[in-house]
Amino acid sequence: MENSSQESHLRSENSVTYESPYQLYAMALSSSSASRHQRIALGSFIEDFNNRVDIVSFDPETLSIKTHPSLSFDHPYPPTKLMFQPTSLRKSSDLLASSGDFLRLWEVRDSSVEPLTVLNNSKSSEFCAPLTSFDWNEIEPKRLGTSSIDTTCTIWDIERGVVETQLIAHDKEVYDICWGEARVFASVSADGSVRIFDLRDKEHSTIIYESPQPDTPLLRLAWNKQDLRYMATVLMDSNKVVILDIRSPTMPVAELERHKAGVNAIAWAPQSCRHICSVGDDTQALIWELPPVAGPNGIDPMSMYSAGSFESLRLDDCGIILFKIP
Numbered sequence: 001m002e003n004s005s006q007e008s009h010l011r012s013e014n015s016v017t018y019e020s021p022y023q024l025y026a027m028a029l030s031s032s033s034a035s036r037h038q039r040i041a042l043g044s045f046i047e048d049f050n051n052r053v054d055i056v057s058f059d060p061e062t063l064s065i066k067t068h069p070s071l072s073f074d075h076p077y078p079p080t081k082l083m084f085q086p087t088s089l090r091k092s093s094d095l096l097a098s099s100g101d102f103l104r105l106w107e108v109r110d111s112s113v114e115p116l117t118v119l120n121n122s123k124s125s126e127f128c129a130p131l132t133s134f135d136w137n138e139i140e141p142k143r144l145g146t147s148s149i150d151t152t153c154t155i156w157d158i159e160r161g162v163v164e165t166q167l168i169a170h171d172k173e174v175y176d177i178c179w180g181e182a183r184v185f186a187s188v189s190a191d192g193s194v195r196i197f198d199l200r201d202k203e204h205s206t207i208i209y210e211s212p213q214p215d216t217p218l219l220r221l222a223w224n225k226q227d228l229r230y231m232a233t234v235l236m237d238s239n240k241v242v243i244l245d246i247r248s249p250t251m252p253v254a255e256l257e258r259h260k261a262g263v264n265a266i267a268w269a270p271q272s273c274r275h276i277c278s279v280g281d282d283t284q285a286l287i288w289e290l291p292p293v294a295g296p297n298g299i300d301p302m303s304m305y306s307a308g309s310f311e312s313l314r315l316d317d318c319g320i321i322l323f324k325i326p
Helices: 008-013
Strands: 002-004 024-029 038-044 050-059 064-067 073-076 081-084 094-099 103-108 113-119 131-136 143-148 152-157 162-168 174-179 184-189 193-198 201-210 218-223 230-235 241-245 254-256 263-268 275-280 284-289 303-306 313-316 319-322
Touching (some): 081 131, 094 131, 152 174, 162 201, 193 218, 201 241, 218 263, 230 263, 241 275
Parallel strands (some): 024 081, 174 218
Antiparallel strands (some): 024 038, 038 050, 050 073, 081 094, 094 103, 152 162, 174 184, 193 201, 241 254, 263 275, 275 284, 313 319
């Protein structure tokens, strides 16, 4: 994991490196004040049933990362995503969610992690179709949405531990989901479409983009929380980041094409509507500032960071936080 807000040639002065004993696939940052230092959850990618989640902490004053062996715990299968509750009402602990074989909730305390709930979205079986991703509703933190390979999106009320609604969202596997407003979410799928759903009208959805090549899967989706008119998505094995304006369906407003290999993660800056970061198999993290109008030769990134291999990222106030896979 690396943290940098400068260009790649300055990384030695502005980065913190943590080497995990495992290959990493999932990461989450705590935004609560339950701990004096910012907690970071790291999920392993081990091709086995037994996997691990490690909780480490970042001290912004000393620019150091501290491990906490008592906060490491076993996880069935590699977690496909980790996320702390955006707004925690807990004073002495954090609430962490993970997806994989089920949706699981964990309470992270000062010296221990306690499993709270295992949530199964199947109505007819004790087993759950694998979950590809999930997103926590920042406006109503009791609400959490999951995406699954069984073509559904499931909205949970985690306070009651019940399914609020389950929608057949796409024609094929759903790979990612993200919230916009309190009752509005979007998803992407192997069917190559971006669809928006409103829980107040569960019978309909709006397709705002489809892959230019038929049935090319869309793998990632990020909604600009500072300007809900804009989204970003990533196609399978593509070096492009597609920027969408939901007011103008089907036609991208920009395509960011400076990666030299496939893009595998994207994130909008949390306090800026014009900045987005992307990482790819070319070992580059690119920070983009979107202009009002894209020029004829496309858009160049404003900053670049080079490291090992990136699988996921998160933009934070202090810069970029990235995964480095050994």
